[in-house]
Amino acid sequence: MIKSFIKYIFQFLILVLLQVLVFNNIELWGYLNPYIYVLFLLLLPFETPRWLLLFNAFLLGLTVDIFSETPGMHTSATLLLAFLRPAVLTMYASRDGYETGSLPRVHYYGTVWFVKYTITLVFAHHFLLFMVEIFRIQDVFHILFRIILSTIFTSLIIVASQFFVFKD
């Protein structure tokens, strides 16, 4: 219990640092901003209480916001992701549901399940994030294009990370 707690804190810190130091500086063709820090919320155990999920999302978003000097922007998007996570999990559950003790990972439920799960939540996150960033109705198609490309890019990195970094 304590061990996994420390493991998640560590994950949190690593992902935030990676995001603000590396991925925040990537802006491919002016369109693609990968926001891989949401992986932290994706990997939290199935049993995480829903309120704790929200608090984690708030803390994560706020931390990234403080480093990128955009208070509230990432926070609102991560909160939406956390709010939708339980529903998305239920939507993609197999007939038997999720086994106790298992984690939402490629290792337990396969690549296809993980890709669907990731793309859905990352899209929700990116959608609100980019909308809040632009904060007006004009250029909606341009923004949607950015959202979709960035969602694909972020999801690619997240799924790839499952094979190369989080192998266990």
Added chain:
Amino acid sequence: MRNLLRFLIEHHFLLLFLFLETIAFMLLVRFNSFQSAQVFKIRHAVTGRISQVSTSFLNYLSLEEQNKKLKEENARLYNSLSLTRYSLKDESFIDSISSEYFRFIPANIIGNSVNKQYNFITLDKGSLHGIKPDMGVVGPDGLIGVVKTVSKHFCTVVPVLNRELFPNARIKNSNYFGYIEWPGTNYQKVKLKDIPLHALINIGDTIETSGITARFPPGILIGQVIDVEIEKGVNFNISVKLSTDFKKLSHVWIIDNVLKEERLKLEYPVTYD
């Protein structure tokens, strides 16, 4: 209370989400200059529109009062105008106590006719407002007529368009005076009579009140000369187009000559004895 608690527990996830999201958005519009500017813009657009609509609505509601105020203001300006006119013209015997002095009382037309031989106008002011018979009445475009009968709240006016009334008139600038007579046909045309043949008169000359009767101050517009003929080699037959359109009159001023009594007493000592 228990229901409320149960509601809170049941929906704690949604409520917590909304609460935290609200905080996030508050941070967003508080600390991000672009987003706060957007919100400011939208808020102002909305409140501006609302206040615009409500102001125009309120203005509409107070139209009547504003009209009343404007009329009173007009009356006040007329008053000061007649004073200055008088003091400029008759400087030689200006005397703050005894100079002739006209007061203008605003009134609304509540009855009017133009198509009879003896037309009358009814006004919404009466003896309660200090109206007395024989006072002059003028409109925004000039002479109207003379008050005939007065009740508590109303009075009737004999307008120029009545074959009983012969108001005094003069030709502006040359000062030859005569009287106006309505032949009882066209409500826009009257005749100017009693002008001597040696007077110079042209089409387009302005006809105004002469001021030789106590009802009207001098210089109130009556109309313009549109036709001049010489009748039987003895008299001018002058047609005058009235400056006032009696068909679209709505409000007028009744003229109270404060020093009328004194003047008439002097002019007709026997009848006023």
